[in-house]
Amino acid sequence: MRGQPILEVNRICKAFGPTKALRGVDLKVRAGEVLALIGENGAGKSTLLKILSGAHRADSGQMSIGDRPFRPAGPSDTRQSGVAMIYQELNLAPELSVEDNLLLGARGSGGGLLIRKRQRPKVREALETVGLGGLSPTAIVGEQSIATQQMIEIARALVAEARIILLDEPTSSLPQKDVARLFSIINDLKERQIGMVYISHFLEEVREVADRYAVLRDGENVGEGKMEDADDDTIVSLMVGRDVKNLFPTVPHSPGEPWVRVQELTGFPYPKKVNIELRRGEIFGIAGLVGAGRTELIRTVFGLDHSSAGSVSVNGKLIPSTIRERLKAGFGFISEDRKNEGLAQDLSIIDNLTLSRLGDYTTMGVLNLNRRKQAAEKLLKRVQVKCKASDQAVSELSGGNQQKVAIARILHQQADILLMDEPTKGIDVGTKAEVYQMLGELAATGKTIVFVSSYLPELLAVCDRIGVMSRGELRDVRDTVDWTEEEVMRVAIV
Amino acid sequence: MNFRRILKAIFQSQLGPIFALAFILMLFAVADQRWSSGNYLSPRNFRVMMNSAALIAVPALGMTMIIIAAGIDLSAGTALTLCGTVLATQFKYAAVAAGEPGFAWVVIQAVCLTLLTGSLCGLVNGGLISLTKVVPFIVTLGTMTIFLGVGQIISKESTVYADEKNIPEWLSDFCYTGSNSERYLNFGIFPNVPNSVLLTLILAFAVVLLLRYTVFGRNVFAIGSSESTARLCGVNVPFTIIAVYTLAGVFVALGGLMYYANVKNGNPSDGMGKELEIIAAVVLGGGSLSGGRGSILGTLMGALIITAIRSGCAQLSILNTYTHIIIGGIIIVAVIVDQLRHGSPEWFFRLLPAKTAEN
CATH class of the missing domain: 3.40.50.300 (P-loop containing nucleotide triphosphate hydrolases)
Structure with a gap:
C-alpha cells in the first residue's frame, strides 16, 4: 500500500547568524505513510517545518515533490504545491465561518470572485472526511470546540488538495477522546495516499500513528527506521544523545501535616x-x-x-x-x-x-x-x-x-x-x-x-x-x- | 567584514536615533551652506530648534510612559491647549497686576490650577481605560474632543490673551530664544540655553530614573509587554495604568504651560494635531505601539529630529506642504528601520550577520 516517495528533502542547511539550525538534513516521505519527526526542542524540527512551509528559505540543499523541485517562496507557494501545515496553535480566523476558513487562500473560481455555492460540494466532502458531516458550513469557527477546530484545519488541507500534510504537535491541546478521533482520520488520509509528517513529544502517540520515524539532534539526522523496530529507550537515547536512565526521576520526600x-x-x-x-x-x-x-x-x-x-x-x-x-x-x-x-x-x-x-x-x-x-x-x-x-x-x-x-x-x-x-x-x-x-x-x-x-x-x-x-x-x-x-x-x- | 561589523553595531545599538539626528543635522547644514543663508547651525537657530523640540518633548515624556504600557493618548494635544487656556484665563482675569502685592499668590494659583487640569485629564483617561476596559485609542479619541469642547467653553470660543503686564517675568522668559543673556537662567554653567530646555532635561532625567530604578517603572514595562503576566505576578494593573495616565497628564500640563509661554495666548483648537507630533517623537525614538518598549533618550531625539527637519526645511525655503511629506516619510522609514533592528526578517539576515535566532 505504501507508494513512491512524494516529498524528498536533501541536505538542507540553514543558519541563523552564527547558529546552525540545520546541517544537511535528509527526509523522505512516501505516499500513504506517516513519518514521525522526533527530536528535542531546538533539534531543528521547527526550522525544517518552516522551510517546508515557505516561512524560511534554506541556505543550501534541495527539496522535491514528486519529480518536481520544490522551492517555496512563501505559504501560498507551499499550498499550490500540495503541502499543508497544521500547527500546534490553531491557524483559523475565529470570526469567519467554517466555509470561509476552508476556502481561505484557495485558488479563486470565477476570476477572483469567491462563488461559495460552486465550492460547497468540495467543502461538504472535506468536512465529511474529517467526521464533521453534521457541521454547518456557515457556522462560526470561534464557537466550535478546540477539537472541532483542529478537524476544520485538516479539512482545509483537504480542500486545498494537499498531498502532504505536516502536523506539528496536533494533539497538544486535544482531550483524550478527540486524539483517538484524530488518529482515525489520519488513518483515513493514509488510505487516500496522502503523506504525512507528524511531530510530537509523546512517544506512545507517535507509536500509535506513525509508520516510520526520523530523529533529529542538533540539526542533523541521527537515526531513522520503522516504528516497530525501535523501542522507546532507543529513540530517547537517539534524541538526547545519551542514555536517559530514567524518564521520571523521583526524589524521596515525605508529606507532612x-x-x-x-x-x-x-x-x-x-x-x-x-x-x-x-x-x-x-x-x-x-x-x-x-x-x-x-x-x-x-x-x-x-x-x-x-x-x-x-x-x-x-x-x-x-x-x-x-x-x-x-x-x-x-x-x-x-x-x-x-x-x-x-x-x-x-x-x-x-x-x-x-x-x-x-x-x-x-x-x-x-x-x-x-x-x-x-x-x-x-x-x-x-x-x-x-x-x-x-x-x-x-x-x-x-x-x-x-x-x-x-x-x-x-x-x-x-x-x-x-x-x-x-x-x-x-x-x-x-x-x-x-x-x-x-x-x-x-x-x-x-x-x-x-x-x-x-x-x-x-x-x-x-x-x-x-x-x-x-x-x-x-x-x-x-x-x-x-x-x-x-x-x-x-x-x-x- | 569590518565595515559590516561597524554597520551592525550602529544598527543594533540603542543610539540609532542619535545617529539619525546627527545625519539629518549634517544634511541640512551642508544644504544650507550650499544653497541658503548658512544660518542653520547658528547659535540663534539652534536655540530656536531646541526650544521647539522641548515643547514637543515634555508631553512626549508622558506619552513614552503610556506607550511603554501599551497605551496611547490621542487627547494629549487638546488637553495641552486646554491647560494653556486655563493658565491664560487665570492671568487675564487676575485681580492684581504683576509687581503688586498678592500677585505671587495669583501665579501659584494659576500654575497649580494648570497642573491640576492636566492631571485631571490624565486621571479621566486612565480611569476610563482601566475601569471600562475600552481600548485606549477609543477612550482618548473621545476625550480628545471632550477636552477641546471644555477648552472652548472656558475660552468662550475665542483666543484668550492676557495683558502682558499680568504675565510673570519667569513665564515670559521661559521659552525665550533671543540674544539677551540676562533672560536665561543658565545657572552659570551653560551659555544661553532656553529655560524650557533646562526643564525638559531635568524632567527627562527624572523619568529615566523612575522607569529604570523603581518598582513602578518595571511594572509599567511589564504591563506593556504582557498585561496578563503582570497581573499574575501580583502587579496592581488598574492602579499602575491610572498612575501612568495621570502622570502623563502632569507632563501635558507642563507642556501647556510652555506652550503658553511660547505663544502668549491660549487657543484650545491649537491642540488639534499636536498629539500626533508627540506620538511621532516617541515612535521615532524607538517606542513600540504594541508596548513594552520605548526609551526616554530616544524620545528626546525623536522630538529633535522633527524640529531639525522642520527648521531645516524652513531655512531652505521648502514649502510647508513638502515639509509635511518629508516628516511623514521619515516617520515611516524610522519605524521600518526599527522593526529591522528588532524583528530581523529573513532577507535582513543576509544583509548583516544579525543576532542569533532561537530555533
Missing part, C-alpha cells in the same frame, strides 16, 4: 464545590480531560479567577481572594499559556524572574539593579537555564528554557504552595526529566506542589496523591498507588 485547605470552592462555571486538603511536602496531581475545570480550579485557588463561594485557608487562616493576598500567603502560579500569560516575552529574563517580588531589592523605593541581577543569575544557574545573558529577552529562549524561567520565578518569589498548570507542556523529554527532578527536590524541602497535567504517565510517576476532575468537580482523590491509567480515565469521563 495538612496546612492548606480549599473548602467548597466555586466559580463560574467551574470549579464546583471543590474541597482539597494539601499537605506540606506533597505533590498533588490533578488529572482530568481538557475542559474539566482543572485550570479554572487552580486559577481560582490563586485568585486569578473570581470565586463565587468557598474559601482558601493556610494554617487555619482565611486568605482573601485577591492575587496580592494569595501571593503574600505563599501561593505561586505557573500558567499553561506560557507565551501570552506565563511570561512577558519582550522583557528580559531578569525582569520576568523578579517581577513578582521586586520589593526585596528596593531601598526607599529605589531598585538596586546589581543586587537583583546577582540574585537572578544565581537562580538561573540553579534551574539550569541555557541563555546567552540574563538580560536577554525571554522570547529568544527555547520553550524548555522559558519554562525553567517561569519555574525560577516562583522559586524567587519564595512560594510555598506551587500551583502548576501543565508545566511540562511543549518541552522535550530531557527537560521534562529535569522538571520532575526539581519538583521532587522542592517537595523534599517542604513545599506543596499542585501539578495539573493531561499527561497521565507523568502524574502517576511523580505525584503522591492524584485527584481527578470532571465537569468542574473534584471527583476522586486517592494515593497514587491506588490509581491506574484506566481508573483515572474512567473517573474522568463518567
Whole structure:
C-alpha cells in the first residue's frame, strides 16, 4: 500500500547568524505513510517545518515533490504545491465561518470572485472526511470546540488538495477522546495516499500513528527506521544523545501535616464545590480531560479567577481572594499559556524572574539593579537555564528554557504552595526529566506542589496523591498507588 | 567584514536615533551652506530648534510612559491647549497686576490650577481605560474632543490673551530664544540655553530614573509587554495604568504651560494635531505601539529630529506642504528601520550577520 516517495528533502542547511539550525538534513516521505519527526526542542524540527512551509528559505540543499523541485517562496507557494501545515496553535480566523476558513487562500473560481455555492460540494466532502458531516458550513469557527477546530484545519488541507500534510504537535491541546478521533482520520488520509509528517513529544502517540520515524539532534539526522523496530529507550537515547536512565526521576520526600485547605470552592462555571486538603511536602496531581475545570480550579485557588463561594485557608487562616493576598500567603502560579500569560516575552529574563517580588531589592523605593541581577543569575544557574545573558529577552529562549524561567520565578518569589498548570507542556523529554527532578527536590524541602497535567504517565510517576476532575468537580482523590491509567480515565469521563 | 561589523553595531545599538539626528543635522547644514543663508547651525537657530523640540518633548515624556504600557493618548494635544487656556484665563482675569502685592499668590494659583487640569485629564483617561476596559485609542479619541469642547467653553470660543503686564517675568522668559543673556537662567554653567530646555532635561532625567530604578517603572514595562503576566505576578494593573495616565497628564500640563509661554495666548483648537507630533517623537525614538518598549533618550531625539527637519526645511525655503511629506516619510522609514533592528526578517539576515535566532 505504501507508494513512491512524494516529498524528498536533501541536505538542507540553514543558519541563523552564527547558529546552525540545520546541517544537511535528509527526509523522505512516501505516499500513504506517516513519518514521525522526533527530536528535542531546538533539534531543528521547527526550522525544517518552516522551510517546508515557505516561512524560511534554506541556505543550501534541495527539496522535491514528486519529480518536481520544490522551492517555496512563501505559504501560498507551499499550498499550490500540495503541502499543508497544521500547527500546534490553531491557524483559523475565529470570526469567519467554517466555509470561509476552508476556502481561505484557495485558488479563486470565477476570476477572483469567491462563488461559495460552486465550492460547497468540495467543502461538504472535506468536512465529511474529517467526521464533521453534521457541521454547518456557515457556522462560526470561534464557537466550535478546540477539537472541532483542529478537524476544520485538516479539512482545509483537504480542500486545498494537499498531498502532504505536516502536523506539528496536533494533539497538544486535544482531550483524550478527540486524539483517538484524530488518529482515525489520519488513518483515513493514509488510505487516500496522502503523506504525512507528524511531530510530537509523546512517544506512545507517535507509536500509535506513525509508520516510520526520523530523529533529529542538533540539526542533523541521527537515526531513522520503522516504528516497530525501535523501542522507546532507543529513540530517547537517539534524541538526547545519551542514555536517559530514567524518564521520571523521583526524589524521596515525605508529606507532612495538612496546612492548606480549599473548602467548597466555586466559580463560574467551574470549579464546583471543590474541597482539597494539601499537605506540606506533597505533590498533588490533578488529572482530568481538557475542559474539566482543572485550570479554572487552580486559577481560582490563586485568585486569578473570581470565586463565587468557598474559601482558601493556610494554617487555619482565611486568605482573601485577591492575587496580592494569595501571593503574600505563599501561593505561586505557573500558567499553561506560557507565551501570552506565563511570561512577558519582550522583557528580559531578569525582569520576568523578579517581577513578582521586586520589593526585596528596593531601598526607599529605589531598585538596586546589581543586587537583583546577582540574585537572578544565581537562580538561573540553579534551574539550569541555557541563555546567552540574563538580560536577554525571554522570547529568544527555547520553550524548555522559558519554562525553567517561569519555574525560577516562583522559586524567587519564595512560594510555598506551587500551583502548576501543565508545566511540562511543549518541552522535550530531557527537560521534562529535569522538571520532575526539581519538583521532587522542592517537595523534599517542604513545599506543596499542585501539578495539573493531561499527561497521565507523568502524574502517576511523580505525584503522591492524584485527584481527578470532571465537569468542574473534584471527583476522586486517592494515593497514587491506588490509581491506574484506566481508573483515572474512567473517573474522568463518567 | 569590518565595515559590516561597524554597520551592525550602529544598527543594533540603542543610539540609532542619535545617529539619525546627527545625519539629518549634517544634511541640512551642508544644504544650507550650499544653497541658503548658512544660518542653520547658528547659535540663534539652534536655540530656536531646541526650544521647539522641548515643547514637543515634555508631553512626549508622558506619552513614552503610556506607550511603554501599551497605551496611547490621542487627547494629549487638546488637553495641552486646554491647560494653556486655563493658565491664560487665570492671568487675564487676575485681580492684581504683576509687581503688586498678592500677585505671587495669583501665579501659584494659576500654575497649580494648570497642573491640576492636566492631571485631571490624565486621571479621566486612565480611569476610563482601566475601569471600562475600552481600548485606549477609543477612550482618548473621545476625550480628545471632550477636552477641546471644555477648552472652548472656558475660552468662550475665542483666543484668550492676557495683558502682558499680568504675565510673570519667569513665564515670559521661559521659552525665550533671543540674544539677551540676562533672560536665561543658565545657572552659570551653560551659555544661553532656553529655560524650557533646562526643564525638559531635568524632567527627562527624572523619568529615566523612575522607569529604570523603581518598582513602578518595571511594572509599567511589564504591563506593556504582557498585561496578563503582570497581573499574575501580583502587579496592581488598574492602579499602575491610572498612575501612568495621570502622570502623563502632569507632563501635558507642563507642556501647556510652555506652550503658553511660547505663544502668549491660549487657543484650545491649537491642540488639534499636536498629539500626533508627540506620538511621532516617541515612535521615532524607538517606542513600540504594541508596548513594552520605548526609551526616554530616544524620545528626546525623536522630538529633535522633527524640529531639525522642520527648521531645516524652513531655512531652505521648502514649502510647508513638502515639509509635511518629508516628516511623514521619515516617520515611516524610522519605524521600518526599527522593526529591522528588532524583528530581523529573513532577507535582513543576509544583509548583516544579525543576532542569533532561537530555533
